[in-house]
Amino acid sequence: MAVFRIDRLRPGAPSAGGIGARLTGLVSARPGAASRIDARYVRVAEYLLAAAIGAVLVTTLITLGSPVMTPSAAPRQSVATPGASIDGPVNPFRTAGGPVASLPADFNAGPDIAETTLNLVLHGTWLDADGGAAIIKTSDEKQSRFSQGDVIADGVTLERVYADRVIINRGGVRESLRLINRENRVASGAPADAQAGSGSDPDGLAPIAIGSLIVAEPRIDDIGVTRLALMPAGDKKAFKALGLRDGDLLVAIDNRSVAEDFDEGIGAVAALAGRAxxxxxVERDGAIVPIELKLTDTANERASDE
Structure with a gap:
């Protein structure tokens, strides 16, 4: 019986040994390829993980750096004391003898406290719901505006502001400081020759005292200096007839400067009583305007109106 070998029938077919060698090569080559593929996936996974960690860190830093959001508080209700409200327009500076606007009774009448013996002069008071302020000349001849609680001098503080006075605290003792009475100064501060000549003029009509037409009110300008502002004392027509405008700042009287010394300005205004x-x-809109007041002409005009 003849035995045939398959490889001999197919001369072009590989031998069994060749096939085995190829299979062995393929099997031995596959683990290396798998290792190369796995390394790529691992590297990509590492990149993705690093990116995720970076994103988490950035988010954490932003959260820590941003302000904490808290619910907004309800608006605070303002509570005013019974004596703190002021109804209607109020003349900011109250001067002795001047009209008092509609103010609470607490502001109109200060407590009965002994007058201070300190060398202080009260020139005006400013009334408001925050406690008010006062213009006070101290012993160094300087005028300043003091608010409630401010130190006026060593050991002296402004405790309370009223319409006609202020209360100061002097080393724990409360004392009163009243406004200067400008009406008395106008009546008694005029020179004797001016008072003697006030009873006659060319037309037989006595000139109207300037105190009855003009009110000199203290006013603090833009640089903090106290100036005298001229206001009508009721008769606006007569005031305008003098050539004045409401709010003119007094600069000089008879070429004598009164802008730098408040007391000197008050005295100069008082000395005008009885003059013709x-x-x-005056300073008006930034310009200096000279005005000659014809008091006799104004008196005649008022007499004719009456």
């Missing part, structure tokens, strides 16, 4: 005419300079 006077030349003054």
């Amino acid at each position: 005419s006077v030349t003054i300079s």
Whole structure:
């Protein structure tokens, strides 16, 4: 019986040994390829993980750096004391003898406290719901505006502001400081020759005292200096007839400067009582305007109106 070998029937077919060698090569080559593929996936996974960690860190830093959001508080209700409300327009500076606007009774009448013996002069008071303020000349001849609680001098503080006075605290002792009475100064501060000549003029009509037409009110300008502002004392027509405008700042009287010394300005205004005419300079809209006041002409005009 003849035995045939398959490899001999197919001369072009590989031998069994060749096939085994190829299979062995393929099997031995596959683990290396798998290792190369796995390394790529691992590297990509590492990149993705690093990116995720970086994103978490950035988010954490932003959260820590941002302000904590808290619910907004309800608006605070303002509570005013019974004596703190002021109804209607109020003349900011109250001067002795001047009208008092509609103010609470607490502001109109200060407590009965002994007058201070300190060398202080109260020139004006400012009334508001925050406690008010006062213009006070201290012993160094300087005028300043003091608010409630401010130190006026060593050991002296402003405790309370009223319409006609202030209460100061002097080393724990409360004392009163009243406004200067400008009406008395106008009546008694005029020179004797001016008072003697006030009873006659060319037309037989006595000139109207300037105190009855003009009110000099203290006013603090833009640089904090106290100036005298001229206001009508009720008769706006007569005030305008003098050539004045409401709010003119007094600069000089008879070419004598009164802008730097508040007391000197008050005294100069008081000395005008009984004069028939006077030349003054006022500051109006940033310009100095000289005005000659014809008091006799104004008196005649008022007499004719009556």
